[in-house]
Structure formats: structure tokens, C-alpha cells
Amino acid sequence: MDDQQLLPSRAEMRREHLLEVARALFITHGFHQTGMAQISAASGIKMGQIYRDFASKEEIIASICERDVADWLEEEVLAAAVKVGDIPAVRDWLDRFLRSDEPVEQCRLMSEIVAESGRSIRIAELNRTVDLRVRDSLAAALAAIAPESEVGGEREALVDFILALGLGIMMRRTFDPNLKVDPLFGYVSAIVDQRIEALSA
Template structure:
């Protein structure tokens, strides 16, 4: 049912899709849909939660961090920044973002998703540059989030691009940011402050 709603929201928009259409497309009765989901916003929440689980590969990151595998953590960050989108994302994500601008419930769902992604990006950066100043780490985290969303937007806009070239650029950028964080570690800052 959620997959049927995903396709319909992408094709007809959030407001252009009714529960009856979702029922017809999924083969599930309207009454059953309302037993599982009180509103279309609850369907969006289920979509976002499922998509984030697929997108984040949380188990992969957790295992890489637990093993101290810097290369796997670095690969996870790169995948997050340039991950290929789902087939329907070019129509569905803009629809959800537009709905978030006018619907407080959908905006809250998107903020929760943003915070979930941020927690994982912060954990990855903490592993890659464990002693980085918190303000510097926050700056890099924000850049990563912005680049990730920018990459999604370019794909949604069907911008032709050399995605392999982009991956190389992102890899160099990530390595520069990790090196910058290593140069701004809390221990060195505290020692410099004590010497002054």
C-alpha cells in the first residue's frame, strides 16, 4: 500500500491523490488503510522512515565504526553524499518538500528525518576526526548535509552530469574536510590556549 501511495503521490501530487485511489492501486480496502494510517501524512511518515533506513545503511556504518574501519566509514559518507536516487524520487521528493512548506505535520516528519541523518553524519565524522573541535565538526556536518541535498536536487532537476567525476570531486572534498578537522582538534586547541 505504501508503494502504491508512493507512485500516486509522485504522479498526481499529495493533494491530487485520494485514499480511494490508493485503495484501488494497492488492492487494499479504504477501511483497512484507515485502520493502519489515520491520514495521508502518516503514509508519508512511513515512506520517509523506510527510505531513510534504506538510504542510511545504519548497520553498515555502525559496524564500520565498531571495527575502526576508517575506509568503510569514508565510503559510507561518500555514498550518502552521492547515492543514486530511487526511480520515483525525481517527482516524489519535491512533492513531499512542497507539502512540508505548508503542512506542519509533514514539516515535522522531514525535520525528524534530517536529524536522523545528521546523527549518523556526526558519528561518521567523529570516527574520521575524533578530536576535532565541535564547532569545526558542526561546520563540516552542515556542509555534508547541504551537498547531499544539492546532489539530490541536481538529480531531481535531471541535470546531465558526469556522476563519476562528481564522485571524485566529493572524495577530494571529503578528504580535505577530514584533514581540516584533524588540524583543528580540541587537544591542540586546548594546548595552544594554555601556552598563551
């Protein structure tokens, strides 16, 4: 494969630029206070071109979320570790997942997306799709670390517990950007370790 094939096309660069600009506007002003005209003005991309690339503002939100989730979840890293039985690498993935130390701006954006689920069918569908991806990854990690966790629905309960705590910490950080995440990570990690040990005993 030559260098030309590795370089993004002008259309891809334009779309990436628009997504970055829209992301910043959504974080600063929220979804409802950010219109397509504002995105057009800030990005320097004409409205007609935006609508050729994205059918609606919801599609822009969906594209941002898809990209962010893919970068954050690192599904291919987890899948490779699970495939070869590299339990320390799986545990590293799980620890990174539990840490909840994304930038505060990302927490604000995720809070906007969660809130928008009640108003937009498209965003609600997006959230369900993301939730399934996250749940599948967490379940795969727990299955590799503690195969016994499937007994009695324990694995599903532990996945729900991790997700509930993670969402709670993310919301707390939107209210308190100075929230100290490390002590919380210590608590969550210790509880998850206790449950894994209990299931493996």
C-alpha cells in the same frame, strides 16, 4: 526461530503493498493530486481498511519516508563499523552517502516531501526527525574518521555543508534526470577529503 516466524503476516504484506502503490502514485502525481480514493482503487484495498492501517495520507507518507530512510541510511552498518574502529568501512559508508546517486524517482519523492513541509505540520515534524537521524549518522562517521573535527564546531559545519550539497544535487536531478552525478561526487568527495585532512593535520 522457525520459517513461519520469518514470513511477514498478511497485514504486513497488505501494508507493504499499499505503501508501494502509494509511493508510485505520489511520485507520478504528487501528494496533492493523489487522494485516498485513488490509492484505494490502485491498491485494491478498501478505504475502511486503509484508514484502519493509516490514520491519514500524511501517515502513509511518514511510513514511506521512514522505510526509505532506514534502507538508505544503513545506520546499523555505520554503527558496527564505528564500534570496532573500522575506518575504511566508515569511509565507504561516507562515500556512499556523498554519491547522491539514488534513482530519479526517489529524488522526486524527496522533493515532494521537502515541499510538503511548508504545508503540513506532520510532514515538517517528520523532516526534522529524519534530519536529526541523518545529522547524527554523519557526525558519527566524521568523528570516527577525524576525531579532531569537533574543535571549533568544524564537524557541525562540515555536516551542514554535506547536507546542503546533497539536497542541492537531489533537487538538480529532479529538474535534470540526465544530470551526471559522478563528476559532482568527485568534487564533493575531494572537498570533504580536504577538510578532513586539514582537521586531522
